[in-house]
């Protein structure tokens with residue numbers, strides 16, 4: 001399997017060649033040259049597989065340059081019930097992503113039972129093991145630099161902790177994360193994890209990461225890399241649970257389902273789109289946004305118009321507070337029939353701060369063939385859903401999952417079973433749970449007093465030279 005760029009001007013590469021990088025050299029995103037097709041016989045064979053075996057079956061179609069036996073080992077040690085144990089007391093953690101049925105034809109797919117209580121663990125845990133494997137083969141090292149305001153940073157640290165050849169330098173805005181989020185990250189004592197709290201806001205931390213990455217000499221000397229959401233291996237790992245969820249919610253491979261996906265950077269739902277392109281019987285892909293509704297606007301009107309960062313709202317589903325969906329270009333490449341020139345034309349406008357509009361073009365008609373529906377959810381909507389689920393089903397959901405359920409119920413075709421993806425556990429977003437229910441969310445066992453553990457963090461001014469000196473001092477040469 002070779003990977004090509006959505007902008008059409010980069011050489012085709014193998015899975016392991018694009019594993020450690022970000023964008024293709026031409027500024028595009030990598031996608032498989034063609035999507036592997038899953039036959040009816042494959043679906044029949046896969047229906048009853050345990051998660052790790054299913055993950056191997058799916059991923060071996062993409063990671064074709066990793067020897068089968070090695071990939072099997074990597075996948076088996078990633079998807080264990082010991083890793084995905086942060087579940088509700090009555091969840092079947094053997095399933096890794098248990099399906100919770102609220103009523104006939106309405107389900108929640110639990111994707112957030114991993115170490116940091118968000119679905120980001122599903123992909124990031126695999127990435128940690130893949131990175132370690134490939135770096136070891138190459139005799140190389142990698143220093144991951146990132147900025148986080150929550151889920152991504154903690155998922156990356158828990159995936160990379162203790163891994164040979166890898167260090168993580170994670171910036172966060174000093175005093176801006178919740179006590180639980182701080183405790184999750186700063187209590188890690190692994191010598192390869194470095195938490196840096198920047199006296200400033202998230203955007204300043206993010207700008208420092210960008211500035212380091214643009215210093216090509218520093219970047220090369222200190223082998224700096226990232227683990228952002230455009231990473232192809234992350235997308236491919238997420239394809240697996242669409243299959244798992246489909247099998248769990250249906251009796252036979254003749255049925256179709258709807259998935260509802262709380263969306264920000266379009267990474268999660270992009271994996272659903274690819275699962276559908278591979279032949280998984282998905283009738284509807286329902287995209288839910290919060291008040292930051294760039295993606296809902298596109299699917300309703302045909303206009304894709306990223307917002308400026310100062311027009312991005314801070315909401316109570318903060319992991320969906322995006323102004324620009326970094327994975328969206330992958331879907332547009334498929335929508336325009338993989339015409340890279342068209343993608344370049346659209347994104348020359350986007351990169352100049354503009355927009356594109358497909359309404360008056362043949363692509364608007366094409367769009368209806370991809371099964372998408374969309375909608376938006378606000379703070380009051382999520383409070384309402386959190387209350388309703390708690391009252392009607394005794395199930396507590398987090399704010400992002402609530403956005404997905406709200407839009408899922410609104411947009412679903414009644415004939416299709418609805419599978420709402422649970423992208424975080426409520427314990428991560430205590431403040432809004434208290435606002436909705438007047439009580440604290442339950443914490444998974446073992447995390448009750450995580451705030452009391454000793455913490456390791458370097459507090460630093462938003463000073464680029466200080467950051468570089470700190471990184472340089474931690475990397476032995």
Ligand SMILES: *Cc1c(COP(=O)(O)O)cnc(C)c1O
Pocket residue numbers: 118119120151152229262263264265266267268269319320400423424
């Ligand atoms: C990252 C995240 C999302 C958004 O996922 P995308 O892949 O960026 O669309 C939704 N919910 C939670 C809890 C997240 O952490």
